[in-house]
Amino acid sequence: MRSDTPDQAGTVAELGEFNLIQRLTGGRAQPPSTLLGPGDDAAIVVASDGRVVASTDVLVEGVHFRLDWSTPEQVGHKAVAVNLADVAAMGATPTAVLVGLACPPETTVELLDGITAGMWKEATRARAGVVGGDVVSSETLVISVTALGDLQGRQPVTRAGALAGDVVAVCGRLGWSAAGLAVLGRGFRSPVTVVSAHRAPEPPYEAGAQASLAGATAMIDVSDGLLADLGHISVASGVAIDVRTDLLEVNQRLVDVGTALGADPRHWVLTGGEDHALAATFPGPSEVPEGWVTIGTVRRGEGVTVDGRPYEAPAGWQHWR
Template identity: 50%
Template sequence: MTSESGGTLREVGEFALIERITAADGLNETVLLGPGDDTALIRCAPGGVLVTCDVLVEGVHFRRDWSTPVDIGRRAAAASLADVAAMGGQPTSLVVGFGAPADLPAAWALACTAGLREELALVGAVLVGGDVVEAPQVVLSVTAMGSPAPSGPVLRSGAQPGDVVALAGRVGWAAAGLQLLSRGFRSPKVLVDAHRYPVPPYGAGPAAAEAGATAMIDVSDGLVADARHVAEASGVAIELDTSGWDIPEPMQAAAAAYNIDPHDWMLDGGDDHALLATFPASARLPEPFVAIGRVVAGDPEVRVDGTARSGGGHAHFR
């Protein structure tokens, strides 16, 4: 055994690491049984429990020299919490599978789970269990659970011709940040930080459900790619209009420096975890949604400023 902050996972050992990770656990009214037994036990809303899983792999999703362990924990939690929000739901709890090499500093693992908890605290959810295993690189598998909106989950399949398409949150920031890091730059910091961890508009999810959203999706692959998922699930076409878009100042500067059209970042960049939703034309858009297009009848596709846009967005194994 080593001092509180020192030592590798090999020196600290699996069970002492789990003890340190779970020592910090808070509970909420949803948690009937937290870490320490073979399973956790969660109370459910009358509508059931939403559940979603995301895996982040070192070297694929993040690099330890580009992000802090807190950043990586926050990002891992955000990926799943944003999925719950995209159903109009309220996240309640999370389990984490944590894989890491034996020579990883235990302090890194503890900071990473502290990052998970920071993100969970933003939505009032808690860590209720998990698994710790050896792996050749850091792997974080997070499964988030949550309560659906009283009106039921908002699916991808409910968009109707005539609906307004609206966006809450940032798009293109994480992609711009990743491109900067890939070229060896660490600024503008606001963009680089956006790659390190997203800032999903969690509250916008339940607000959209309450405002009558007909469809919603977490923008994780890219705005056009995820709009296409809604179009395909709903059997409609989606028209986006970029003419009114403000290009954020740091993105303008970076795009100019690299001779890149910032619209490409905003249309195809993933990992920002904005929420894209459709609303009846009569609905009042809840904050911070802004209208960016409309739903029309037709073959499922996404048109940007009148032109069908194919491809784009992130897909694994390419």
């Protein structure tokens, strides 16, 4: 309950800094990992095994999101999701986010409330708190989120531990956000599930800790695209990775959208980013946990291949950025 601020508060300039921060962070139920919530010089968050996992990502209006394509709630959701996914990809359990929000003075409080609501909803889904924030004036709307996580005694899973002989597996959606972006780019608003996947990705946060406990040797969140992000593991680990398309599920919805738009849905699955699935390597098939899908293998060498060959985009493919 934010009873100290009026419901029809107009613009952020009228509301003032203290009320804005209160609006962003105040009066919400914090999870048990929040030892001291917003309102002091700094927050205090559980880091139970003496280590904290931390990552920062910045989203800019017009670059990372469009307010004519996404609701404020979806923007807030996405800003939190992309950051918490990074924490999960280390094998950590999300605990908290801190939000730096720069926005034009004429920004409506309604917009800020929407962003805030989306942040809280997704943070709550991850069992994390919004523990701190700063709201300042800027010509451009910029949302900077720092996510914190707790390894709870688990070994962190970096990008550097993959070994020849490992298998590659993923948990979460691939290609959905890219398909949704393609739909939006053509001026359509449906199918809703695909468009929503772009606007408000739902990373499988718990799969990060699950993979760590199962013995994952390397892990990454798929933000740039499956092949690009497996490329990061390949480089960091000094291994080659081969993805097998016969193991890659292409959901019927993506097939339908691809047909409608004249695009190859498999390309979305292989190269589309922003779904924030988790991709990881495991010592063998028996270590791949439930909910994960094996999609390839790790070999000696370097680079990422698809069915043993370098991947080439479909003829006539237009990169969207």
